[in-house]
Amino acid sequence: MKYYIIAGEASGDLHGSNLIKALKDQDKNADIRCWGGDLMQQAGGSLVKHYKELAFMGFLEVILNLKSIFKNIKFCKQDIATFQPDAIIFIDYSGFNLRIAKWAKEHDFRTNYYISPQIWASREGRIEKIKATVDNMYVILPFEKEFYETKHNFPVNFVGHPLLDALSNRPELNEVTFRSTNNIDSNKPIIALLPGSRKQEVQKMLSLMLSLTNDFSEYEFVIAGAPSLDKEFYSTFLKDANVK
Template identity: 35%
Template sequence: MKIFISAGEPSGDLHAANLIHAIRERAPDAEFVGFGGPKMTEAGATLLYPLVNLAIMWFLSVFLNIATFLRLLAQADRYFRDEKPDAVVLVDYPGFNWWIARKAHARGVPVFYFVPPQLWAWAGWRVEKVRRFVDMVLCSLPFEPAWYRERGYPNAVHVGHPYFDELCERDLDEKFTTSQEALGRPLLAILPGSRTLELKRNLPILARAAAKLTRSRPDVRFAVACLHEKHRTLSESILADALADAAVDGLPSPDLEVFAGRTPELIRVADVAWSVSGSVSLELMMEALPTVILYKVRPIDLVIARPFIKAKYITLVNLLADSELMPEYLTSKDVSDDLVGHAEKWLGDPEAMARTTADLAALRYTAARPGATSRAAEAILARLRGPAPDDAAYRGPHSRAVSLESVEDPGAA
């Protein structure tokens, strides 16, 4: 069995690697090839291109890299033609992955979407592409299958979010967390995002907010959690410029340190957090950490995006709760005062802190169900191996069928 996987972001690379392990547990002879990152390579996949290096956002960035995307698309198409894989698995990364789906479908290769893009939030019209090119959608959120069914696509099953699997299996560096706790002062974790552009756009506001909070709470220290050393170097440069500007305005210098590869540990020991929007919000929920969510964009990008945004919230935690448990700001403005206000409230009012923590813990109890990766692996293999003759099944764009009744739905309880 040969499976092609396409993942274009660090989080998708991790989800894909875990899916590889889960499929291999059930099908030891399975081979994996595709686009992704180092986690997929560590899991034993043959990487045709490190697509995570192109974890980019917005229209201009895509345009500037169009030649690379076209070359990769042609490479994938040749692979589908010559190697005839048994399946293609797409992991998030909408845009490019739609074209991969189109090419695979044209070559008669079944297509699965694991951790699908949130079409219900901003691009509902793209469900037509799902109907045409995707054999099965392995949904992360419990309300997604019904949304697809209402739009004429029955081949969606809720497997859960794989991020919860990773969090349950993660080992923390206890020596590091102990050393941080021993400092004995309130800690505010700053999570500036996993993409370079996110750092460049959001970190200046987060740095200014840190300087402003230091003015009213000089006892608070700050820890910036970066994905890797390259981002750490970039963050230190951005912070130096931003804090120099803040000093010109008379703001004090915050007690701030930048870390690489310490995000889980810093979330564990922090008292509050400021975070760029992303799947990390699920980790923040797991730790019941009071958090403000920021997503800074250019004014023109916000103008273009606003008409397409259909969801009530941009944060996964708030979507799961159907309530703004994490105050969120999708903005083109400097909202550093708002960030400071929330932090001051939580740090200065134990009852407010306790209420927010309790709300997040309650949501964790109902929403954070592990096992998504295993359920996804079982669904993919069931589809590829085919149902028993008397199974109740549905059919996707290709000829084989799979019984959804054979795949446990964690949202059915």
């Protein structure tokens, strides 16, 4: 089968890469074309666009990059039409993916959404667009199944959180190994700071998170850095913060 997968962020690249590996295990002849990142490409997908070219966040940045955004949407539709996939798989990234899903449904492509947009947290009205454009929804959080099926009468498939699979395949993330590799005090509990994967998110959130670290010296704080951002970028925020 031919698959077209669209992910627009670092997390989507991670989950998309594991999805590609699973698809290739089940379908030895899988032909996969994708928008994503290095991990999806390494897993065997033919990379069309890197997510680093797509990360626009916030009203002002979106407005300033509207030309690029619409150009990417047009190109994506053309590329799908040329490739003629048997299935399209959307991974989160709702602002872009729901636009493509609408077009894809109108052109009789089979649409699948893996990792639902968080409509239970904001813009719940998007459920009508999802109902109209998505053939199969695969959710990763238990409450999402009830949210869709009970509240909105839209059947979905609960598949569990892919991060659990990702961690099980990374022995270097074993706690003892992780502490040793990163020179972390073995007696202190670890608190992970997750400021996001986009530069704008990190700029907005990380300073606030770090402002609290010195008040909790009994813990070790660790920043979960995004692969799309250099260590030097994070270092500008650290100063005297109690963080690795």
